[in-house]
Amino acid sequence: MTDYLHRSMGDLDPRDRGGPAQPLVSVQGLVKHFPVKSSGLFQPRKVVRAVDSINFEILKGETLGVVGESGCGKSTTARLLMQLVKPDKGEVLFDGETVGGAISLGDYRRQVQMVFQDSYASLNPRLTIEESVSFGPRVHGVPAQTAIARAHDLLHRVGLEPNRFAGRYPHELSGGQRQRVNIARALALEPRLVILDEAVSALDKSVEAQVLNLLLDLKRDFGLTYLFISHDLNVVRFMCDRVMVMYLGKVAEIGSRDAIFERTKHPYSAALLASMPSMDPQARALEPPLVGDPPSPIDPPSGCRFHTRCKFAEDICAQIVPPLAAISQAQSAACLMSMPRSGHSHAPVHGDL
Amino acid sequence: MTAITADIVAVPRIIRSPGFWHGVIRRLSRDPVALVALCIVIALIAIAILAPYLAPYDPAKTSVIRRLKPIGTPGYLLGTDELGRDMLSRLIYGARLSLVMGVIPVPIAFIIGSTIGIIAGYAGGIVNTLIMRTVDVFYAFPSVLLAVALSGALGSGLTNALVSLTVVFIPQIARVAESVTTQVRRLDYVDAARASGANAPTIIVVHVLSNVLGPIFVFATSLISVSMILASGLSFLGLGVRPPDAEWGLMLNSLRTAIYVNPYVAALPGVMIFVTSICFNLFSDGLRTAMDVKS
Numbered sequence: 147m148t149d150y151l152h153r154s155m156g157d158l159d160p161r162d163r164g165g166p167a168q169p170l171v172s173v174q175g176l177v178k179h180f181p182v183k184s185s186g187l188f189q190p191r192k193v194v195r196a197v198d199s200i201n202f203e204i205l206k207g208e209t210l211g212v213v214g215e216s217g218c219g220k221s222t223t224a225r226l227l228m229q230l231v232k233p234d235k236g237e238v239l240f241d242g243e244t245v246g247g248a249i250s251l252g253d254y255r256r257q258v259q260m261v262f263q264d265s266y267a268s269l270n271p272r273l274t275i276e277e278s279v280s281f282g283p284r285v286h287g288v289p290a291q292t293a294i295a296r297a298h299d300l301l302h303r304v305g306l307e308p309n310r311f312a313g314r315y316p317h318e319l320s321g322g323q324r325q326r327v328n329i330a331r332a333l334a335l336e337p338r339l340v341i342l343d344e345a346v347s348a349l350d351k352s353v354e355a356q357v358l359n360l361l362l363d364l365k366r367d368f369g370l371t372y373l374f375i376s377h378d379l380n381v382v383r384f385m386c387d388r389v390m391v392m393y394l395g396k397v398a399e400i401g402s403r404d405a406i407f408e409r410t411k412h413p414y415s416a417a418l419l420a421s422m423p424s425m426d427p428q429a430r431a432l433e434p435p436l437v438g439d440p441p442s443p444i445d446p447p448s449g450c451r452f453h454t455r456c457k458f459a460e461d462i463c464a465q466i467v468p469p470l471a472a473i474s475q476a477q478s479a480a481c482l483m484s485m486p487r488s489g490h491s492h493a494p495v496h497g498d499l
Numbered sequence: 500m501t502a503i504t505a506d507i508v509a510v511p512r513i514i515r516s517p518g519f520w521h522g523v524i525r526r527l528s529r530d531p532v533a534l535v536a537l538c539i540v541i542a543l544i545a546i547a548i549l550a551p552y553l554a555p556y557d558p559a560k561t562s563v564i565r566r567l568k569p570i571g572t573p574g575y576l577l578g579t580d581e582l583g584r585d586m587l588s589r590l591i592y593g594a595r596l597s598l599v600m601g602v603i604p605v606p607i608a609f610i611i612g613s614t615i616g617i618i619a620g621y622a623g624g625i626v627n628t629l630i631m632r633t634v635d636v637f638y639a640f641p642s643v644l645l646a647v648a649l650s651g652a653l654g655s656g657l658t659n660a661l662v663s664l665t666v667v668f669i670p671q672i673a674r675v676a677e678s679v680t681t682q683v684r685r686l687d688y689v690d691a692a693r694a695s696g697a698n699a700p701t702i703i704v705v706h707v708l709s710n711v712l713g714p715i716f717v718f719a720t721s722l723i724s725v726s727m728i729l730a731s732g733l734s735f736l737g738l739g740v741r742p743p744d745a746e747w748g749l750m751l752n753s754l755r756t757a758i759y760v761n762p763y764v765a766a767l768p769g770v771m772i773f774v775t776s777i778c779f780n781l782f783s784d785g786l787r788t789a790m791d792v793k794s
Contacts (some may be wrong), residue, residue, distance in 0.1 A: 258694075262687040262690070267686045269517075269688055281695065315516050334695075402608075
């Protein structure tokens with residue numbers, strides 16, 4: 147039962163179906179609207195467009211970063227992927243199979259696990275560490291003794307000596323230790339995809355670095371794929387192979403790390419990158435690159451949702467919803483300025499693909 | 500020497516932290532008020548159980564010539580009531596019925612109310628609305644009124660009084676259970692359990708119950724004092740225990756006519772009700788403090 151601990155990256159995962167070229171997860175037209183209380187009896191029902199028709203893929207073995215301001219739909223996307231909330235529309239393909247169709251929800255959940263931001267709230271305060279870590283396998287029918295032994299192996303693997311920690315309760319551990327327990331718990335079901343929803347955001351910088359390195363080690367040793375949600379662009383740059391930028395429930399731009407960080411094609415991504423604090427005193431910005439809060443997702447702006455805050459916005463931007471279109475092999479952006487003949491004055495005349 | 504080397508060579512033992520209830524008992528044992536209250540409650544229960552051995556007289560034995568003797572009369576330490584029955588014996592025997600009526604409805608209501616509330620809280624949505632609005636119908640009545648109305652409809656008698664008291668407490672406990680469960684359900688560890696593929700019953704048993712039963716239990720213990728008073732009230736109104744059985748509320752009623760003749764004797768059952776209910780309340784407060792892990 148513990149051979150998964152020693153599986154190296156070269157070995158083929160027996161659960162792999164479509165081969166390395168098949169995306170591990172393919173999200174197609176995912177929509178989630180949350181109803182909000184209407185202000186009056188005869189007012190039309192309003193909805194928060196938390197996630198509004200997004201498409202993206204997570205490739206096997208990669209770390210896909212998701213960045214964006216608070217309320218842009220990052221966490222909802224994670225919960226939709228985790229099937230913790232039901233999508234209104236759209237579907238998720240896992241290794242080519244429809245979740246809930248070809249692959250059952252139960253099988254899917256064994257292969258996709260999640261680490262939450264709040265390390266304390268994500269552990270049951272009444273369970274010991276080993277009970278928390280062994281809960282998942284026991285639900286799936288692993289005998290108690292085996293599950294506990296596996297939990298001890300995993301605790302050891304995430305750097306917590308089982309002798310010292312297995313019998314303890316969450317409130318006796320530090321934030322970093324608790325987050326290691328959460329990682330061990332997520333790994334207990336031998337997942338292929340781990341969703342890290344702001345998993346290191348609440349940790350001290352020094353502890354954060356340790357946990358990030360641990361995550362990289364685990365990824366290599368267990369052949370994992372990560373969806374890494376964060377608002378810390380430096381961390382994303384350190385961790386991720388590809389980056390997805392979200393704005394108001396839509397994908398603004400997606401591409402390889404270098405493409406996004408070096409030659410972004412979306413003014414929102416550019417503004418986010420410009421808001422990174424610089425170590426160079428000469429390069430410090432005195433003007434905030436983005437002013438004000440994002441508009442309400444209840445009544446999102448027409449056309450391009452970013453046009454109300456975009457310094458390149460033209461009339462056309464309020465009329466046409468820019469589709470997420472490929473700019474190069476490694477990069478797609480949803481901006482009229484990179485769409486040939488879109489009507490925007492900055493738009494290229496020809497597609498130069 | 501051998502013992503020491505054996506110790507060193509031994510495989511390191513897993514350090515186990517004491518559990519939650521261990522800590523609660525430890526903190527409770529440092530709370531003098533709660534301990535005194537608990538001792539009084541235990542003493543009252545012991546007195547109720549041992550009543551036949553402790554009572555100096557038959558609690559039902561009347562005497563025409565010894566009516567309404569004051570407190571301290573030789574042979575009748577706490578005087579006699581309006582029918583010449585020994586007050587001490589009647590108070591001792593009265594503890595039996597009063598405690599039964601005060602205590603029994605609460606655990607029954609605790610089980611039923613928690614079940615209803617936890618299901619409503621965990622299910623959420625339309626199930627929650629249906630259950631909780633039904634509960635609210637009962638909750639809308641003042642508890643005394645509801646208890647009197649139910650007892651009146653069912654007829655007097657011990658069983659009917661217990662049933663009506665239970666029904667009065669179910670909505671109150673269900674509401675507390677629902678609100679606690681709704682809070683717990685939103686926490687990430689419940690989502691993590693769902694994500695690991697556990698079904699609702701497993702999650703409720705493993706993750707929800709252990710975190711909601713404590714607060715509900717504390718609330719339920721605070722209801723015992725209310726139950727004592729309500730039960731006495733029902734007996735006082737003739738809806739609970741029937742004479743000549745000794746019960747504190749009933750005794751209060753029958754002695755009410757003697758309040759101008761011998762006020763101290765007439766007040767004794769009231770004092771017992773007061774002491775018992777305040778002890779349950781103080782113990783419940785101590786328990787609440789001891790279960791607050793944040794300290």
